[in-house]
Every structure is written in structure tokens, then in C-alpha cells.
Amino acid sequence: MEAAYGFSITIAMMMTTVLLSYFLRYKKKWNLYLVMGILLLFGLIESSFFVTNVVKIKERWMFLFFELLIFLVMYVWYNARKINNRFVKFVEIGKYTALLGELSRDEGVPKFATHLIYLSKANQRVHIEEKIIKSIFSKKPKRAEVYWFLHINRTDSPYSLSYQVLELVDDQVIKVSINIGFRLQARSELYFKKIVQELVANKELNLHLRPDGASKYNSEPDFKFIVIEKFLSVENEFSFWEGLLLNGYFLLKKIGQRDEKAFGLDKSDVEVEQVPLVYQPAEQITLQRIGQ
Structure with a gap:
């Protein structure tokens, strides 16, 4: 022993x-x-x-x-x-701000949420994942009053807690970076709501609703967090070892801690969106048509 x-x-x-x-x-x-x-x-x-x-x-x-x-x-x-x-692509948010503003004002599209918040891994302040842009505009566009892109940065300082705000479109497209010390629990939703309250109190953000962001029908502001998770697409065609590696990885993710729990998000405010990972698309597919 x-x-x-x-x-x-x-x-x-x-x-x-x-x-x-x-x-x-x-x-x-x-x-x-x-x-x-x-x-x-x-x-x-x-x-x-x-x-x-x-x-x-x-x-x-x-x-x-x-x-x-x-x-x-x-x-x-x-x-x-x-x-x-390797399949994570970043784009400049500035290229889509006008389109986001147009979608936000388009009353012909059903409103998805008042505050739509995406978790982003982009370290650069002006960058965002391409999959987030696709999530907003593809299929059924997600219209919101305010689009938030939230980046969580773990710092070497154990108990540091600070944030930065980049307002790309006035009161409509905002990126927030929260710096959290490695010894602190990542209660991202709590920190985010506190930041919104401070922005409203400082009159940096006009929510067009009540001062606290609520409506006359509801005392709570309407927040919706989107967590994008990947899964292996059936369109993939790879070697035995690559398949074993990737299937093992997604199995570990499945039995491991969920992203919403790791980031400290309330389940009632979270929507998990599944997107396919096409690593090696099948190229040679032979279909034979029979009959009329």
C-alpha cells in the first residue's frame, strides 16, 4: 500500500x-x-x-x-x-450592431426576451463567437430589448471582483466582462444583475421600463441567459481513434458539471441551445434511386 x-x-x-x-x-x-x-x-x-x-x-x-x-x-x-x-471562430461585434439594433426595433418579430444574455469566451472586447451571431439570427431570430454579451474572466488574484462595460449601441448592444478571483464562487447571474442595477442607478442605462428594469405586470426584470452547447453531428465521418477521442470527450462533459451550474446561473433564467459540431463531414455518399 x-x-x-x-x-x-x-x-x-x-x-x-x-x-x-x-x-x-x-x-x-x-x-x-x-x-x-x-x-x-x-x-x-x-x-x-x-x-x-x-x-x-x-x-x-x-x-x-x-x-x-x-x-x-x-x-x-x-x-x-x-x-x-479549432472550430471556435470569432467575429467583430461592430459588423452586426446595426443589424442587432434593427432586429430589436422590428415589432414584426415576436420578442424573445427583454434582456438576452449570451456567455462568451472572447477575450477581446470587440469580438464575439460566430455561433452566438448565428444563434440570434438563424431560423427564428431572437428579438430583445437589450443584447448582452457576458465574458467571465478568472484572475490570478484570489479575491478580486471587478467589471468592465463596453456599450456598442446605446441601450441595445452591450458587452460586460466580469473579473472573478479564483477563490471566489462564480455567481455570474448575481454579479450581472448587480451590474445592471448600478448602470441604471448611475443613469448609464435606460431600460425604457421601470427604473429597476421591471414592467408594470411583473416586479422582476426579464432576463434570459443562453448557454450554447455542442454535440457531435451525425454528419461526421472520422477514424476510429478520432471517434473514440471525441465521443469520450462529450461523454465526460455529459457526466460532468453543467455549464449553467459552473457559471452560477439560475435554471429558471437559462435556455440551453444545442449546436452540432461537424468535425469531418462525410463526403462520399452513394444513394441509388429505385422505382418511380
């Missing part, structure tokens, strides 16, 4: 060393040779522990399957996310 415990500690130390090297190189911008030296030094020390425990682990060989499972999960998650991120 001691050998298995030591083996587990050694694996954890190796993973920590790799993460530390990545942090020093890409976050702190340390010199490459200095980072490589640190990685080599710790790697030699941890390798000696690894070899020592591998010799002993033969008495607890079942433990190897547990370690292998952990490694396999990490491998699938990392590589499948790389594939998934």
Missing part, C-alpha cells in the same frame, strides 16, 4: 512540475532555458522516486489501472478540447 501511495505522489509531483513550467514560461514569461533547467532538475529528482516505486508496485498492480484511467481522462479532455477549439 505504501508503494502505491508513493507512486501516486510521484505522478502528482510530475504533473505539478509540468504545470509549473508552463506557468513560468507562458504566464510569467521567464527565459526558456531557465524554465527548461528547472524542469530538468525536478524531472531528475522525481524520476528517481518514480523508478523506486515502480519496482515495488508489482505487488499492487491493480493500482496501475487506476493511474492509467486518470491519465486517459486527462489525455482525452486535453486533446479533444484542442480539436473543439
